[in-house]
Amino acid sequence: MTRTARLTATRLDAAARFLWTSGRVIEQRRFAHLFGAEPDPEGVLAALDAHLSPDGGFAYGLEPDVRGPASQPITVPTALLALEEAGALDQARAGLVCDWLAEVAAPDGGVPVALPTLRPYPRPPFMPVPEEGAKPVGELLSTGQIVAPLLRQGIEHPWLTAATAFCRTAVENLGETHPYEAGAALRFLDAAPDSAWARDAAARLGRLVREQRIVLLDPERPEEARIAPGYAPGEHHLPHDYARTPDSLAREWFTEQELTRGLDHLAATQQPDGGWRIHWVLWSATTESEARPGVTLQALITLRAYDRASA
Template identity: 80%
Template sequence: MTRTTRLTPTRLDAAADFLWTSGRVLEQRRFAHLFGARPDSVGVLAALGAHCAPGGGFAYGLEPDVRGPAPQPIAVPAALLALEEAGALDEDRARPVCTWLAEVSAPDGGVPVVLPSLRPYPRPPFLPVPEEGAEPVGELLSTGQIVAPLLRQGIDHPWLTAATAFCRAAVEKLDAPHPYEVGAALRFLDACPDTDWARSQAARLGALVREQRLVLLDPARPEEAPTAPGYAPGEHHLPHDYARTPDSLARAWFTDEELDLGLDHLAAAQQKDGGWPINWLRWSANTESEARPGVTLQALLTLRAYDDAPDA
């Protein structure tokens, strides 16, 4: 890869202005903890506490596309990410989350993306809500993202054992995945303790991604990666969307040149207000404004990870 600094002081300062102006308290606290002069895990935990729901779940717009007070599984990945960043994802904090997940899981250990309890509240048109009383159906999209940080932190819970088995089986069955499903599979594979199996599955998945054109390798040629059904126009996944860090198993899927093109595009996508845009369907102005700070933080973390990589 080309040795270059993409997260320049100017770019970071502009992102800081955006986050202090437009970010939710949680993203502001995360930014201060991750990029500030002094880590502030206490502030991150205090901000996350506002999204806690009774029983161990998370709600109140923690996942911007999921509104209302009813806890939803798809909100859990954001909570676990914040806890992990703060160095606070331990057994005591993970136990009530896993217990709640066990209550809403399918018999095979997988968790749905959302529950019927979301139905009375605003949600995007692309997010189907199960009927009340329907048997829960586990999804890799949600379960993989939840399991990954718990595995990284060595959490021990009966639900995690069942959910890990669900993810392994779901990954092995993937043959025509959609890009977000690939991302969830990768989060799981990168954290899986069975590293030989994970490398083998990642190699197979990477071949599928390239063969099925689920990645845009040249941002200047968007026609080379067809937009997936149900996606917004221009909603593409670039190499860094899969390989968020240089040590991801997905890094081996791409040449240095391909990754450089994507990272250059990511850096250039910073907008005049200092934030990064969302690329999925804008179904609500409010949820877009709440999602952009998280997207901006992820862009900063990705750029910093590659800037700091010894073999970059």
Template identity: 60%
Template structure:
């Protein structure tokens, strides 16, 4: 790929974000790609999604609607706070205080709470009266929290829950592995994290949870409950060269996946969503975030 081609990828994506992105993704792009001097604008955009109890809602995570905060939305907020340079006690502690109120006896948090039941939601987000804690949500949350250096009573119990959950992972699914990796990237016990990452990598390949050759999707089964064509590629597990999962893939496998990512940019400059489309509005709101993520991956591997 030539320098001109890579420049066009960024230019087309930027046009898409200014045309179709929410203020949140526009501000996030500015911060991540040097268009803004600091993260104050991004932090201000995120603040619009805050709830009175210190958590986040209002469609911050496009598939999770309504005014009631949810753990998966808290995970998204923490990642954005990290991009804004706001992983400090003033920003993180209110989120952890709220998480403490929805933590189960197991020490972790569910993906969504019963409060979501009163609002529109996709069919793959079932609402239980007494939901169990899940590594899917707890792992995503712990990643930025542990990197923040903030101390809080919620953290030790959540770390122990996530450790047990990762160690128990056998028959799993791609998003579960991704969430486990988010936790492992910042887990305090680094030797243990590397051991578990190595084990999950072998599990991933044994269970064929990664599309290694985009030219032959028929060789990889779609995970149960996922949308047709909802494959996960090497870059999904290893979004940067220093990711724990980078060792899972050969250079050829990684380069094929990155070529596929670059080629997947739509004519309008954005990237498509791969999961099921249950609402036109949520698809429109999700694509800018997917586009920013694609740009980050391509840049991390020197493709931009």
């Protein structure tokens, strides 16, 4: 049965006006590539090059909550996403990023969220920065998001082998968690080469997410979900925040009704200016304005993916 599309022409036009008015170059180029009349991968790459650091990492505000010229691991997922969308996440480009990641990784292959080099620059209060000289400690939050697109594209690198093993162990040992860590674990599982293991691990992760109430199953009943420590009031994750596409392993975590309520809520919360709001801690007006275009683009991608699946 075909249902009415959520990403209507009116909604897309409003989002386009927002992105052309308020978007950064990287989001405008991604939008033009993904939703324009003709794909434009070269435009995406040109915009991404402005954020490339000499060491092979990415900086200069590509991740809006991470400022300054020093490459940081948590910025890499945004760069890899753009490269993958542009069809340019190849062995040569990925190899340079992996070389840098290998330099900053812990011995077990995991990478931290941030490095001591971030300390001189503006950063949100919720992002801990290691002391100078501290040994790196890998985190699933950053490593899972980085490893996933590299695995999807069949990249080979010694660091990636170690990082994949790190993620597998971290997922198997995951207990008390929070939405962003669970989301990173899910991104890894969706791309993990051992699909049978990934399905079993994803089922366990889904039980954790529901048992710990770190998903809002009914937007009309926010009191039924738990907000993780350090999160902003109302910083909930809905089913589609985990299952960003219909083929995600997280799709099995939710009933059709639960997913439908969340997607309807996503469509309905487009703002009068055409964009979508951010829900995490607002620590800087500038980073809020720079983050909204990315949030808006992700909303469009999610809505289109589910519209296509139900067509």
